[in-house]
Amino acid sequence: MARKRRRLTLRELASKAGISYDTARAVEAGNLQTGLGAYLAMLWAMGLESEIQMFADPERDEEGKQLELTRLPQRVRHSKERFDGEF
Template identity: 55%
Template sequence: MDRTKPQTPLGVTELAARLGARIRTARVRRRLRKEDLALKAGLSRNAIDAVEAGKLTTGLGTYLQALWAMGLAEGLDLIADPGLDRDGLALELDGKTMRVRVGTKADNDF
C-alpha cells in the first residue's frame, strides 16, 4: 500500500501565502508587533510567524484568531456564502433532480 502524502495543489499553497501576506500587512498597518498580536489573539509568536508565512500545517482556528484580533473576521462571512455561490444556485434552480448512480449490468443468467 502506498502511503505517500498527496501533493498540495500549487493554487492552494499560493492562496495561503497571499493570505499570510495580507495578515502581515494588516498587522504592520496597525503598528502591532508580532508579540502584541499574539497576546491579543491568545496565540504564541510562533503561531503568528506561521500564519504570516502561510503555512498550510497551521490550523484554520489560528488564522481566524489572528484575523479576529485585528477586527478583520467580519469579511469571513462571505466565504462560501450559499447566496453568493452562482454555480451552486444555478444547479439548484436547474430543476433537474440529478442522482449519481453506478451503472450495473443486468444479469440475465437464470
C-alpha cells in the same frame, strides 16, 4: 499587511489573538499546516470579523448556485388535497 497597518508587532497580535508567536508566524507565512482557527483568531484580533463572515456566506458561492439551478426540476406539481368533510 493588515497587521502592519495597525502598527502591531507579530508578538502583540499573537497575544491579542490568543495564539503562540510561532503559530502567528506560520499564519503570516501562509503555512497550510496551520489550523483554520488560528487564521480566524488573527482576523478577529484585528477587527476583521466581517471578513470571517464572508467565508460561509452561501450567497457568495456562485458555483454552488449554478449547480443548484441545474438540479432544480422543470415543473413542480402539487397533488390535490381531498376534502373528507371533517373540520
